[in-house]
Amino acid sequence: MVEKLNEESFGDFFRRLRRSKGFKSQKSLAELSGVSQTTISRIEDGSQNPTPETLKLLAKVLKVSNFDLMALAGHYDEEDLLDPLHVIKDEMIPEDKLDSNNVQKPNNIEYKKIEDQQRIPVLGYVAAGIPIERSEHIEGYELVEQEIIRGREVFGLRVKGESMIGDGIYDGDTVIVVKQVDIAPSDIAVVAVNGHEATLKRVKCENGMCMLIPSNPNMQPILVPAKDVYVIGKVIQSRRSFE
Template sequence: MYFSGDRLRSVRERRGYDSKVVAENIGVTPSGYSKYENGISFPSESVLGKMALFLNVSTDYLMGFDDNDILSKAERNNLITSNLNDVTNVPILSYVRAGESCYSSEDIEGYFPVPRSEINGYECFFLRVRGDSMKNARIEDGDYVFVRKQSDVESGDIAIVFTDFDESTIKRVIKKGEKIILRPENPNYKEKEYDSVRVAGKVLWAKIDL
């Protein structure tokens, strides 16, 4: 089997991912993933398929057989079918709501396959980012964030939160005494202080396209 570690590194960097994020999502250790990029070892057919799904790239491109890196719809469907036991479909939301349910069926735009190891029994969803207030955290306008539903986060985590009038926003949550500071990652925006906010979920990572 031929495999191009240079192409893997190139497409990962173009997608804006840290190598640890890719490793977690394809079910290998960071050191094992590093060996793929450095040409020390080759991924199995199963791992190659997971790479292609997560990075949205064709397997032929990663194997050096084709210069076109676009993952076709047909190949995506084939990869999903062959990895049914290892992946689960996560909803892509157009909107999140205040309250226990967080979203309804009307808010679901579609689904995207994610390794079951990444879900780990939690309820998760994707949400499209609107605005550039988090761009220095490599979360751009139009990106999709992968969110684990939970009602609280640690200070310093990036989260989807509800503020006044049940408006949702994505910000870094800073806990300072009895106050909550929502901090943007863009100097053009100011941080804001609140007595309390409602957390919809913790942002685990961002994906450029789905």
């Protein structure tokens, strides 16, 4: 069985790991990993269990095994896994060797932004269901491949609701959106309604009216005057949250 952390919580262990890898502050780790400082703070104080996706981003920057870190966070419990606590601890500077003025600095070459990825902001929630109030404050960041972005303006949005489950987009997922106003009826679009509400739907407009079409067979399209509909962008990717 995977060795557990015994009396030490995962949050306390992760805090020691962060410092031993040269990150004095949560902010410095957030800036390089693409994981928000708020999320890192919640992991360390024990109020949030990190998702596999979050741990993957953190492990890459901390230069430890993604699978070992996930095992310690409780995502795996397999008899044939190596002892992740032993492996990661061997790579850490002992706590008594650390101080605020003498923390190992990360390798600048290893920790620079990955060339084939770009960090994009996640701007809040969009409804996959009844339109909700638009939210444009930054809640975190995602890393997206440059070949997907292709120089375009791209951002992420959290999903609330189940109207697009027919396309594999579920409540809690994050959609990656290209900002554009021109879309095809087959595109999954982010649209603002009445200048304030935002929703995730396919859009078909005709004779001054727009039909906002869900992919959930149990839900009906929403009919809205075309003058009240503003296309924000097109969804190019959806990412699943396991939390």
